[in-house]
Amino acid sequence: VLLARAARLGLARASLAAGLGVAAYVALIGFPAPAMRAGVMFAVTAAAQARQRPTSPWAAIALGAWLPVLVDPAVPLDLGWQLSVGGIAVLQCAGAACGRLALDGSGWRQKLGRELVTGALASLASAPLVAWHMGLVSLVAPLANIAAAPLFTLLQPTLFLALLLDPVAPAARMVAAAAVPLLRALDGVAALAARPPCAAIEVAPSFAAAVLAGALVVAGLAALVRRHAGPPLVVAG
Secondary structure, rough: HHHHHHHOOOHHHHHHHHHHHHHHHHHHHHOOHHHHHHHHHHHHHHHHOOOOOOOHHHHHHHHHHHHHHHHHHHHHHHHHHHHEEEEEEEHHHHHHHHHHHHOOOOOOOHHHHHHHHHHHHHHHHHHHHHHHHOOOOOHHHHHHHHHHHHHHHHHHHHHHHHHOOOHHHHHHHHHHHHHHHHHHHHHHHHHHHOOOOOOOOOOOOHHHHHHHHHHHHHHHHOOOOOOOHHHHHHHHH
């Protein structure tokens, strides 16, 4: 969108151009459910902005979550889909939580506070899923995410550009080589975070325990975004 606006396209045309680019990228990587979710959310949000229609972010999240299910009904059983949908919902809740905690300023303390709150909420919300699928719960994820997030910010456009330049092998190799130090740094962050003996704990939840933990997470997140947090907190209790 920024590139299209820099080329002096209006917002509607810039969104359309970016939407076509997103659709081509999702098709290029094989229509994985998380990418489909992101593409649908972008299309819904861009269409609402172009028509100047207010829309709830939860509507975009719901459409992004469920439209891939129409393509493949087994998608909700995929951990990638579960973490993708849960993660984007957590980001929406984290914004509300940071607003309540007065962390919406531009200072470095507010920015660091927002990262910590978002990382902690993401770790808590994903814990039931990760525990069920992998038998582990990370205790250092919020801090590790702060170190890893800037690397992902640089890696994503670099890897995308390398993929885009694939027909021109020398250029693709040059860009891919530029991503190697970032990938090694990311690997180093993961290795360092896993080094403490208490970095993660092994768990073996029963199905009932996993479902109850999931319900607890949903109720807790609902308490963050609702004006009256009492009913969700009762459910959580």
